[in-house]
Amino acid sequence: MEIKNIFVVGAGQMGNGIAQVSAQSGWNTVLYDINMDLVNKGLAVIEGNLKRNVSKGRMTEDEKEAIMKRLTPSVNLEDAAQADLVIEAIIENFDIKKKVFQQLDQITPDHAILATNTSSLPITQIAAVTKRPEKVIGMHFMNPVPVMKLVEIIRGLATSDEVYQIIEEASIKMGKTPVWCKDVPGFVSxxxxxxxxxxxxxxxxxxxxxxxxxxxxxxxxxxxxxxxxxxxxxxxxxxxxxxxxxxxxxxxxxxxxxxxxxxxxxxxxxxxxxxxxxxxxxxx
Incomplete structure (x- = not known):
């Protein structure tokens, strides 16, 4: 499966960082949160980061503008209907994540991978609330996302080899170093x-x-x-x-x-x- 569209759930500290590296890597990226104030705040953080990169000579103004154009704001979870990969980055609360994953399972196409940036919750437990546990995986970025190189990849009990391989390759494309570990509380990090x-x-x-x-x-x-x-x-x-x-x-x-x-x-x-x-x- 080829990833073309990424949908990031949560525009906070981790979510806007994930959206930034996704757009920088060439993917069309939707940044979602529950209201537009939160989304705009996240986009402003991204634009500020990119402006600093331009001022330091790390990218051109045209490159910055191209990255920003690949970012689409959203306050409607239904916009995930075109996603090939969803990366959830919301509050570390299982009940809230459960509700979001159940909704995403209904909205996204059958081929879509549902990844979570959880820093401690069991991937297997999150996957179990969906009808596609083989396509659910942990993709734990480090903070601040645009700077830190690691992505801790956690396979749930049912996560398929194909899904793991796609996420490993996507992490590398984002400029990250993927390192896998087992699905235990807190993982390794x-x-x-x-x-x-x-x-x-x-x-x-x-x-x-x-x-x-x-x-x-x-x-x-x-x-x-x-x-x-x-x-x-x-x-x-x-x-x-x-x-x-x-x-x-x-x-x-x-x-x-x-x-x-x-x-x-x-x-x-x-x-x-x-x-x-x-x-x-x-x-x-």
Whole structure:
């Protein structure tokens, strides 16, 4: 099957990044969200990214315009009727994803592949709500999508070899390095990463050190480009909590128990960069 049209569900931080690399790779790309304000905000982020690339000499103005022309805004899920590949990038909540995948299963053509950018939820469970489980796959991009090279590909129990091969090739065309793993809670990336972030949050909660010190120790001592607390703010503390809850429920292991401080920050609405306040204050 040849991919010609890609439909991205969710115009937020991950979705607009996925739409950008899709359009940059030459595909006609529809960017969908529940209202036009969200879609326009996502398109504005993409255009801003492309303008920076032009200013740095990484692409021409004509190339930027051509990419933007391949992007189509949508607030109607029915627009997925022409999609060859759907990539879902919405909130990390199974019930919400379930509803979307059931709708997409009805709307999209029979040949369409339904991919999810979930960072922790079981692909097999998502696939089971559709009538095409063999065409459902995990396509987990890293944040920020236009910059990070990895796509973690996760096969569900029923995912076909053909679908895996198509997604692997599509990832390479997007300029990414695809790496597969089994369908387990958190996959590889978040099963490792979230333990580190959570431990840093526990240290902050216990007063072991201030956030700057925790992050600097990991940056300067372990050669990490970003400290775990700053990274948590970038990911979104609500997303971090959702992933940890999936891990804690999925494995029943206390090492995944979310820090009380993380829960408190989420309750306060301090979700990180996207709200201007998280572990760090971004408003000043």
């Amino acid at each position: 978040n099963r490792v990463l979230q333990v580190m972030i959570n431990e840093a949050l526990w240290e902050l909660y216990e007063g072991v050190a201030p956030p700057e010190n925790i992050d600097n120790i990991m940056k300067l001592g372990m050669n990490h480009p970003m400290g775990p607390l700053a990274l948590a703010d970038l990911i979104g503390l609500d997303t971090v909590l959702s992933i940890l809850n999936v891990l804690y429920t999925g494995y029943g292991d206390p090492k995944y128990r979310p820090s009380p401080l993380l829960k408190q920050y989420v309750q306060a609405g301090w979700l990180g960069r996207k709200t201007g306040r998280g572990i760090y204050n971004y408003r000043s």
